[in-house]
Amino acid sequence: MTTSHDAPYNTTYDASHGTPEVIDRREGPYGEVVLRRHGGLLQIIANGCFLMDTSDGRSERRLVEAALGALDGRPGPDVLIGGLGVGFSLAHAAAEPRWGRIAVVERERAIIDWHRAGPLAALSSRALADPRTEIIEADLVAYVNETSDTYDALCLDIDNGPEWTVTEGNENLYSTAGLAACARVLRPGGVLAVWSAQPSPDFARTLGNAGFRQVRTEEIPVARGVPDVVHLAIGPG
Template identity: 50%
Template sequence: MTEVLDVVDGKSGRLVLRRAGEDYEVIENGVFLMDTRNGESERLLVSVAADLVPGRARLLIGGLGVGYSLRAALDHPGVGDIVVVEREPAVIAWNRDGPLRDVHGDALADERVTVVQADLLHWLRTTGERFDALCLDIDNGPEWTVTKGNAKLYQESGLDLAAARLRPGGVLAVWSAEAAPAFTRRLRARFGQVQVIEVPVPQEEPDVLWFARA
């Protein structure tokens, strides 16, 4: 049985938070966006990126989601300060004071976490901040974007923008619900080292993670 908990008009259309049994789901404009059923690949996105960076890494997490990536970052011994950029105020509210808070153990209350409510592409263009790792999970993948404008992030200009926000030796990590061979080729053309990890998902295509270093 599915129960609708909240419906809001977000930055990109109508957002719905609903509960299905013990799990929560977020739907945007009628399209499934995220849920709390597993989260293995979202956690790996951060933990592998942090493993690749020596010392106490400063992380950017693009897309708060249901908080799995943030929780993994806080639990990793190699992570220091974390900036989370999330476009939708409702997603932040659901994680900070709503039902999703218990999913990640109130991760937003940790003093190492700074939440920025902004469009990620715009923020990357205007900020002067730099990070040891950028962990991006704002779409269902490079070829399955939530909004049309997000596609620029996965093109050559977007990769240049992300690289400019990395410290020397930094890592760009990207999450996807499906393979994207053209994106893999663009990454390898822009960065010197690219690792691709497939994470099995029951009865679906594997999630795919990319880790690129200059």
């Protein structure tokens, strides 16, 4: 995701792009979700928090690349992407023939609709048509605790990072117990990759305490501001 993750949406106004246009506004089980157009960009806002836009995408792409690169060269690895967002991670995964199954967990029906039959389809239609792709409408925290499916890689991009979550319930995902749930959906030697707007030494320590190995943080340069990062770790066992 881009550095605009860090700002509430009412601080991202740029007069040179004109007045932002609300395309759709939905009230769901987790609060309000808004899709708006600002100049040539599409933006997603949840409960007043500016989540992401279509301006860049290098962080989302690097999240998927880093996870694949950290695997052990196994053929056709399956990946679980936490968060559909504007579709950059999904599109990049689907463009990579080395991936096997590409499952995306998204809890907001509105975001799924915007991709299937809305303005975001331009970014994701080819990926959604890929037979490897599956969209799972579910809360990621519940999914990793309940599913019997397993994956070779888990790429998380559902918050602004471990220390700035979109909803309070997501905080559990970055705890020792939450990471244990992530580990249970990873196959032996599987990779956990977590996007963050800034480094989190506390989260890196929690990964180690949860039994993850080879914990490291990779910086991703952005157009302005501090770099985004991807926390990478190999699952326990």
